[in-house]
Amino acid sequence: MKLKYKSIILIALLTAAGLSSCDTDFLDVTPPTEIPSEEAWKEGPLAEGFVTGIYAGLQQGGFSEQMLASLTDEAVFTHTGRNINTVNEGSLSPSNLGWVDATYGWGQMYTYIRASNLAIQQLATATFTDETLKARLKGEAYFLRAYYYQQLVRYYGAVPIIKKVYALNEDYTVPRNTWDECVQLIVSDLDSAAMLLDGKTLVKGRASKVAAQALKSRVLLYAASDLHDVPTMKAKSTVLAAYPNPEFLGYVSGDRKARWTAAQAAAKVVIDGGNGAYKLNLTAPATANEGRLNYISIAMAGASADKTLDPSAASEILFGRYFTPSLAEGARQTGLNNGPNGYHNWAGNTPIGTLVDDYELMDGTPFKWTNPANAAAPYKNRDPRLYATVMYDGADWKPRPSDAKDPANQIQTGAYDLLDDKGALINRKGLDTRSSSIEDWNGSRTGYYMRKFIDPNPALYDNTDRQNIPWPFLRTTEVVFNYIEASIELGQDAEALLWLNRIRFRAGMPALKVTGAALKEAYRHERRIEMAYEEQRYHDARRWMIAKETLGRPLEYINVLGKFKAGKSMKEPYHYDTDIYTYTYTPIVEKSHENRTWADKMYFRPFSRDEINRNSKLAQNPGYDK
Numbered sequence: 001m002k003l004k005y006k007s008i009i010l011i012a013l014l015t016a017a018g019l020s021s022c023d024t025d026f027l028d029v030t031p032p033t034e035i036p037s038e039e040a041w042k043e044g045p046l047a048e049g050f051v052t053g054i055y056a057g058l059q060q061g062g063f064s065e066q067m068l069a070s071l072t073d074e075a076v077f078t079h080t081g082r083n084i085n086t087v088n089e090g091s092l093s094p095s096n097l098g099w100v101d102a103t104y105g106w107g108q109m110y111t112y113i114r115a116s117n118l119a120i121q122q123l124a125t126a127t128f129t130d131e132t133l134k135a136r137l138k139g140e141a142y143f144l145r146a147y148y149y150q151q152l153v154r155y156y157g158a159v160p161i162i163k164k165v166y167a168l169n170e171d172y173t174v175p176r177n178t179w180d181e182c183v184q185l186i187v188s189d190l191d192s193a194a195m196l197l198d199g200k201t202l203v204k205g206r207a208s209k210v211a212a213q214a215l216k217s218r219v220l221l222y223a224a225s226d227l228h229d230v231p232t233m234k235a236k237s238t239v240l241a242a243y244p245n246p247e248f249l250g251y252v253s254g255d256r257k258a259r260w261t262a263a264q265a266a267a268k269v270v271i272d273g274g275n276g277a278y279k280l281n282l283t284a285p286a287t288a289n290e291g292r293l294n295y296i297s298i299a300m301a302g303a304s305a306d307k308t309l310d311p312s313a314a315s316e317i318l319f320g321r322y323f324t325p326s327l328a329e330g331a332r333q334t335g336l337n338n339g340p341n342g343y344h345n346w347a348g349n350t351p352i353g354t355l356v357d358d359y360e361l362m363d364g365t366p367f368k369w370t371n372p373a374n375a376a377a378p379y380k381n382r383d384p385r386l387y388a389t390v391m392y393d394g395a396d397w398k399p400r401p402s403d404a405k406d407p408a409n410q411i412q413t414g415a416y417d418l419l420d421d422k423g424a425l426i427n428r429k430g431l432d433t434r435s436s437s438i439e440d441w442n443g444s445r446t447g448y449y450m451r452k453f454i455d456p457n458p459a460l461y462d463n464t465d466r467q468n469i470p471w472p473f474l475r476t477t478e479v480v481f482n483y484i485e486a487s488i489e490l491g492q493d494a495e496a497l498l499w500l501n502r503i504r505f506r507a508g509m510p511a512l513k514v515t516g517a518a519l520k521e522a523y524r525h526e527r528r529i530e531m532a533y534e535e536q537r538y539h540d541a542r543r544w545m546i547a548k549e550t551l552g553r554p555l556e557y558i559n560v561l562g563k564f565k566a567g568k569s570m571k572e573p574y575h576y577d578t579d580i581y582t583y584t585y586t587p588i589v590e591k592s593h594e595n596r597t598w599a600d601k602m603y604f605r606p607f608s609r610d611e612i613n614r615n616s617k618l619a620q621n622p623g624y625d626k
Contacts (some may be wrong), residue, residue, distance in 0.1 A: 024108045029385035041126040045295045045590040051119050051137045054144045055205070057112030059102045061471025062535045063453070065337050066099055072537040075349040076594060078445055085267035088551075090597040094609040096623050104155050106611060109148045110162070116145035118165050132200070139196030143207035143215070147187035149182065150219055154539055157604045157621060158248040175617040178247040180254075183223045190216040204322050204470075211319035214474040217266040221482045223251075224259035224489070225543035227603060232450025236545045239600035243622035249604065257490070264486035267479050276315045276476035282505040288362060291384035291508020298477075299388070299452050303469050306457045314470075318479070321471040334469065338450040340391065340411060341442035342404055342431030344463040350535075351390045351448040353556030354586050359386040359529060363579045369587055378585050380582050384508045389532050391449035393430070393560045393583075394576035398458050404431055404438060413447040414560030416581065419571045428574065430560075445593055447558035452533050472534060477503060481527050488520050500526060542603050550597025559586040580582045599623065 042047040054498075062068060070077040070084055077084045085091075086098030093422075094398025102108050119141035152159045161181060162173040193212040202208050226232045228250030234241035251259070271277075279286075279294055286294060293308060295504055300306070302314030303322075323332045339345030357367055362381045369375050379392050391397060393413045400406045420426050429435035434443035455467040461475055482501050487496040493515045500523055501511045507530070512522050524544065528537060541550045562581040564570075570580050601623025612618055 001300055002112055015588045021180040042128060043121045044128040044130045045121065047126060047128065047137055048133065049117075050115075051140050051144075054115045054119065054141065055101075055113055057108060057144070057148055058321055058473070060323075061103075061473060062533070063151065063332075063334050063337075063471055064101055064103075065333075065348055066101070067338075067533065068101070068535045068538050070349045071099075071551070073352065073354050073543065073553055074532055075355070075450065076352055076446060076555055078350055078442070080346050080593070085594050086450070086588070087602070088596045090599040090602065091559055092599075092602060092606060092624075094606045094612065094620065097262050097606065097608055104151045106152070106608065108157070109152050109214075113145055113148050113162060114165060116141045116148065117163060120145070121165055124255075135196045136200045136202070139193045139200070139212075142189045142196065143212050146186045146212070146219075147191075147215060149186050150215065150363075153179070153182050154222060155605045156607070157250075158577060160615075160618070161185055173615050173617045176248050176619055178225075179228060179250050180247070185218060186219050187216055193334075199386070202210070205320060207319065208269060208400065213266065213273070213473060214275075214318045214479050217263065217270060217482045218474070218481050220259070220263040220266050221485060222539070222543055224256065224486070225542050226264045226545045227543045229256055231258075233545070237603070239601045239623050240603065241566075245619055246617065258358035260489045261484045264483060264490060267483035267486065269290035270318075270479045271483060273348075276318050277480075278316045278476065279506045280480065280499075280502045281477070285505045285510055286508045287596060288384045288508045291506065293386050294506050294508075294565040295385045295388040296456065298369065298475075299469070300455065301470050301472065303467075304455045304457050305459065306455070309456075311562070316475045316477065317470060317472045319472075319474040321473065323468045323470065325466070325468070332468060332491050335454045335467060337464075338535060338626065339454060339462045340397070340444070340449050342406070342412060342436055343398070343400060344439060344462075346442050347432075347444045347449060349450055350444040350446045351450055352446050353558055354446060354553055355528075355532065356386065356390055356392070357556075357587075359383040360509070362509070364512070373584060383529065385529055385532075387451075389450075389452040391451045393447065393558075395451075398460075398462075400431075400457070401461070401463070404574075405573050406431060407573060410575075410576050411449065413444060413449075413558075414583070416574055417564045418563035418574060419569050421571075425564075428572075430574075444555060445590070446555070447560060450533065475534075477530060478536070479536075481523075481531070484523055485527075488523060503530060533552050545603070547603065548598040548600075552596055554589045554596055555590045555594060556593055558588050559588050560584075561586075 007301065064607050066077055066082055066084060067075065069075040071087055083099040087095055092098050115567055120138060123138045123141065126134055128134065128402050139558070158176045158179040159182060161177045162174065166172060190212045193207060194209045197209040199213065222228065226236065230246045230250045230252045240249065243249065273296055278298060293310070297310040297313035298316050300309055301317050302311035337343050337348045340345070341347050359367060359497060360383050362383065367374050367382065379394070391411045391412060394446060395411045397409055397411055399409050412432050415427055415429050418426050418428045431438055432443060432449065434440050434445065436443055453469055454462065455469055460467060480503065484496045497512060503526060504511065514522050527540065543546045561584045565580060565582055568580040604621040606621055606624040608620055614619060
């Protein structure tokens with residue numbers, strides 16, 4: 001049900017001929033599509049409708065046409081003129097905010113925080129009698145307020161805490177609270193949500209006790225990280241060190257070990273509850289094929305009709321956004337947005353070489369272009385998660401549309417020798433390149449395509465069919481990673497390694513046997529690989545303060561060339577064949593489309609000039625004062 005809430009009374013004066021004076025009582029009628037706001041808290045279903053509306057701030061999860069991955073060393077956004085360059089090239093300013101997704105926009109978040117505040121306030125005095133429903137709705141409102149504040153603080157640092165519902169003509173100028181106060185509010189709201197939602201039965205997609213506990217785990221982990229420990233932050237950045245209000249960015253003092261301990265304990269609560277753990281009990285690596293299918297099954301979360309996948313992997317999601325055919329088309333266009341142009345898709349957020357290169361070999365050793373065997377066959381014997389995450393030249397994929405003339409159904413991102421109808425040698429660009437015969441303007445610039453989160457069901461044609469794969473706001477593996485990281489920081493290497501290897505075993509990768517600094521680096525690598533395209537990398541690289549070396553790296557593409565071996569040839573239709581072709585793979589650093597530059601001011605987003613003008617008490621973030 002879509003509800004509208006009246007805030008004004010319409011007064012109509014009828015002066016038409018013959019109606020200079022009449023009874024206007026009929027005007028005092030509530031329109032059938034509107035419900036007065038005060039009535040919403042007298043009926044349980046109406047109150048539930050109001051709280052349901054607050055979930056709209058979640059938008060479509062991470063399935064926007066432009067993904068957060070394209071602000072990281074995971075992907076690049078293919079199309080120009082969409083303001084992502086503004087961010088990645090360091091041109092961000094209060095007057096030029098670049099791309100701002102609705103899932104973290106300043107105005108959008110405060111709109112839904114206000115709605116959460118209104119629900120919390122009104123539910124305290126609501127007159128409907130279903131106390132169980134009343135407690136559940138209040139718990140959901142606390143969770144949603146915490147979630148939206150969490151979005152704000154991890155992009156902007158400390159923000160003004162608003163817990164009241166402002167009336168017209170009030171003074172809206174409010175200073176920023178401290179980082180500590182913001183974290184305390186979020187944790188308090190999540191504790192309240194967990195208590196109120198305990199034992200409540202909820203449909204998928206609504207807040208729950210375990211969702212509140214998982215979000216608390218994330219918030220406390222971020223709070224303990226380098227970016228928010230002011231002494232550490234200052235030692236790593238002169239720009240941030242010069243900021244006069246460090247209390248807006250992190251903790252200026254206090255026991256950092258206690259913060260790591262709190263983060264570890266919060267994660268352990270979720271783990272001990274046995275919530276959603278999918279195949280994290282293995283004591284040895286799964287096979288390569290099992291590892292690949294495990295990873296795809298987790299990404300599909302039971303929503304794909306592909307019979308090779310395990311629907312029980314849906315348990316991995318602790319809080320997700322679920323889609324059905326009745327929802328807006330844009331929320332379900334992941335395949336269209338990101339799939340290969342040779343399938344009439346848009347190739348929006350394409351993997352970059354630095355991500356692909358980071359996937360280990362099956363034996364756990366690093367992939368290196370300087371290794372001749374690696375360079376000659378870069379996509380063989382790699383971490384099974386690579387094959388579930390990235391489409392590369394020669395990879396098998398769905399049946400192509402009839403106009404593509406590709407019975408092999410393989411990704412073509414290279415240039416290949418072929419013989420034309422007269423037997424003359426030609427060089428033909430692949431169907432999934434920017435020189436394709438099919439929608440060349442939508443081709444990948446990098447030589448790769450995103451596979452993760454695209455339904456592999458061969459019956460779905462991504463250009464026209466819409467998928468219903470859910471977006472995982474919070475999943476069990478993230479919480480396990482949070483526990484591992486806190487354990488490492490507390491010097492509990494054995495415990496960290498136990499859980500880290502369980503994640504690797506599920507993926508089909510061998511156990512790690514490292515400690516100390518090497519374990520910390522291995523953990524960060526594992527989190528990068530496992531959580532690719534899940535809106536983790538942007539925040540991880542910043543909170544670890546490694547953004548200059550990672551997010552700021554130049555883009556790396558791959559150039560693929562297929563040349564006939566001696567005495568071998570092929571006519572159309574082309575297919576990948578190592579018996580006929582010698583393939584060469586050349587990494588290329590490219591700066592013309594997007595010349596990435598990291599500036600330390602980008603550790604936090606700026607407040608817009610308009611917002612500063614509206615709220616004179618809002619102190620700007622470091623590096624944006626000019």
